[in-house]
Amino acid sequence: MLKSVLIANRGEIACRIMRSAKAMGMRTIAVYSDADANALHVQEADEAWHIGPATATDSYLRGDKILAIATQTRADSIHPGYGFLSENADFVAACQAHNIVFIGPDVPAIEQMGSKSAAKIIMTEAGIPLVPGYHGANQEDEVLQREADQMGYPLLIKAVAGGGGKGMRVVNNSSEFLTHLAGARREGLASFGNSDVLIEKYLIAPRHVEIQVFCDRHSNGIYLGDRDCSAQRRHQKVIEEAPAPGLSDDLRQKMGTTAVEAAQAIQYVGAGTVEFLLDSDGCYYFMEMNTRLQVEHPVTEMVTGVDLVTWQLKVAAGEHLPLSQDQVCLYGHSFEARIYAEDPTQDFQPSTGRIVHLRTPTTDDSIRIDTGVGEGDEISPFYDPMIAKLIVWAPSRAQALAKLDLALQDYHLEGIHTNIDFLRRLATLDEFADAILHTGLIEQHQDYLMAPSLQDENIILAMAGFVFGQQAQNQYGELTGLRLNQLSLNYSWTLEVEYLNDTIVIPTNIEGELNTDYLILQHAGGQHKAGYCLNGDRLCLFTPQGKAVVTVKTPRIDDFVANNKSNTGGIKAPMNGSLIACFVTNGQQVLDGEALMVVEAMKMEHTITAPNAGLVGEIYFKVGDLVDADSQLLELINEDA
Known part of the structure; x- marks a missing residue:
């Protein structure tokens, strides 16, 4: 023990x-x-x-x-x-x-599965089906380019020691192969200390289905059901579920048996995950084996009643597996949504800063939150942007999905950008609800998923007027009306709403109730409830339709100066991070859209491109420097100047 x-x-x-x-x-x-x-x-x-x-x-x-x-x-x-x-x-x-x-497992198992190329060879010898590709040791650029051209496009470049979408690139044609190869090498080296890659045929619309396996030191091996992880962006899982919907009992058993055979082929010990690509014709292909606990392990725990970490600790101490295969039972359905510190409207760029407001749904046996942060904590640029996992369970998939949506609605976070509203859009997407799943689902429906929340503007403005009216009364005494661009006492405010630029006149005699976290508003014959947070001059409203933001500020003369157009523009850092590449020099002519620099944050690369053609002026940072969000990286002189 x-x-x-x-x-x-x-x-x-x-x-x-x-x-x-x-x-x-x-x-x-x-x-x-x-x-x-x-x-x-x-x-x-x-x-x-x-x-x-x-x-x-x-x-x-x-x-x-x-x-x-x-x-x-x-x-x-x-x-x-x-x-x-x-x-x-x-x-x-x-x-x-x-x-x-x-x-965890022993050294040989990690070494064999740690290299995607070596893993493919072992699985081939064990009779496990593989996606066609090049897994050779020759890593010269021209060799990889030749193999890629012979294989045909689209294809996938993957870091051999990769995981979590790092060091992975989809290549659509030969002309862009070397550019993507260089990017995959950089990410692989930065994240895993290995720049080697492999190349695989890119299946157009497969599902990502994985099997949870567990083995002990007494030659026992079982699988604990399956998970569908097809909802991905940039090859990073977003929402996972167990069991994988739509699999026949026969296919489910075949994939589970294959996964255990793969684990036993390397004498595996402990918790592991065998990942497959499942094609539309029902054929499945070994992708990789993760020789560790997976991020999405809670959905398996919810449907099996097994504590996988407890099992890990017991097996590591030499104990037998607590269950045999015929004792494993699945109950109901579970979803996990990964809550990230990122801005979906800005191509999912990581978001850093302090969490100033955090309210989460009430947890119980069917709602679980795994997190490592609380209100007041700082989200730094040094680690992965995932801040929490929201896991739900219900007797059926439809019930579990409805519970996930309601739980996300009750997850209120302010201070940094998050993907919570994006997750709600995905959870309510018709195709997702109907289990029409594949790894390109998010990209296929990105216009819908990225659209702003459909808020009732009148209700949002009434709520804003009520909150700011209460705030103004506390500061200035009783008011009969609040015109937010011409407040009494010569205090000048302008109300800005994300989707509205007009000056708004809002009465303060709206009936409602305001407590610590929620406001209840009587307006237009109805009662409306929303969570809220006042963060300085920024009001965040957490409504059933999503998050809405209203900002009040005093107009200053430098706001107008800053808006004047100039022939010289500063290229700013989109987030906190480190500068890992600079492709230009002082005095260089660049084209509109040309790559200028690469900033790395939270283990992901972000290429900064020229917003217009021009001449590079002063460059303020060198490769290796840490940069703050909105700091000026370089000067770009408009070519029309």
């Missing part, structure tokens, strides 16, 4: 592992970087130790520091969570050398 565990991770997965470990009576030890000194996982651990600066390479990826702390605290096991060191064979070997139990 293990007595203590050091969690070599952060955020929601660290908190989730601690819950199971504490329930087993284990002592929990956290590690943290400079950026995470006040993080939730630090607060919830029995003890916590500092491991270095904010950057992951200097902290969470420092296996030597983590092992030193494990030795110092006499931890008898290390749980890696996912990401960071979870699939690092050298770290596993070092744990074994220090007589510390690694909660």
Whole structure:
């Protein structure tokens, strides 16, 4: 029996592992970087130790520091969570050398599945079906280009040590192959320390179906159902569900059996996931095996009643699997929505800043929230942008989907951009509701998914008038009317609504009720309820239709100056991050849309392009520098100047 565990991770997965470990009576030890000194996982651990600066390479990826702390605290096991060191064979070997139990598979299994190319060869020998592609060791650009041209387009470039959509590029024609190859290499090297890639035929509209497998050290192996993870953007899963809808009992059993065979082909131990691409003709192809716990593991827990982390800890201690295959039963349906700090309206760019307001749905046996942040916490640019997972369960898929929508409606977050409204749009998309699933679903329906929320403007303005009217009364006394561009006491306000630019006159005699988090409004013969948050001069309204924002500000002369057009423009950083590439020099002529720089934030690359043709002026940063959001990166002189 293990007595203590050091969690070599952060955020929601660290908190989730601690819950199971504490329930087993284990002592929990956290590690943290400079950026995470006040993080939730630090607060919830029995003890916590500092491991270095904010950057992951200097902290969470420092296996030597983590092992030193494990030795110092006499931890008898290390749980890696996912990401960071979870699939690092050298770290596993070092744990074994220090007589510390690694909660996961042995070195050979990680090495064999850690390289996508090696994994394909092993699976071929085991008779597991594969997508056609090039998995060779020759990584010269011209060789890869030739293989790609012979294979035909579209195709997929994938970092051999990749995961989570990092180091992955879809290539539609030969002329763009080398550009995408360079990008995939950079991301693979930055995220996994390996720039090698493989190439596969890109299936147009497959489903992404994965199988949860579990094996012990006594030659027992089972699968715990399946999950559909087809709802993806940039190859990153967004909403997952279990079980995968629409699979026949025969197909479900075949895929489960194949997954266990794949795991046993490498003598696997612990929790793992075998991922398949399922084509429309019912054929399925091995894609990869993740030798760790998956982000989406909660949906499997919800439909099986199994605590996968508890199983991990027991199997790592040498125990038998608690269930045999014929004892595994699935009940109902579960969805998981990943809540990200990102702005869907800006091509899902990561969003950083402080969470100033956070209200979540009430949790119970059918609604679960896995998170590592709370109100007042800072979202930094150093780590993955996922801030929480919202998981729901119900007896049927339709009921579970309805519950997911309502729970997302009750998830109120302000201070940073999030994808919550986008998730609600996806959850209510007809094709998604009808389980017409494939990996291109989001791209196919992006016009609908990215459209602004359909708010009732009159109700939004009435709510804004009510809140600001209450605020004005508190500041200035009783008012008979509030004209927000000509308030009494010579205080000048202008009301701006996201979808409305006109000056608005709003009465203050609207009836309603205002408490800490919600307002209830009587307006136009009806009663309307919304969550709200006042963040300085910004009012956020969380309505059943989505989030609406109203801003009040005092007009200043520099607002007009800033709006004057100039022949010289500053190219600004879209988010906090680091500059990893600069393609231009001072005095260089560039074309409209030409790539200028690449900023990396939250492990994703963002290429900054020229908004117009012009001449590059002063360049204010060099490669390797950290940049703040809205900081001027370079000067671009309009060619018409």
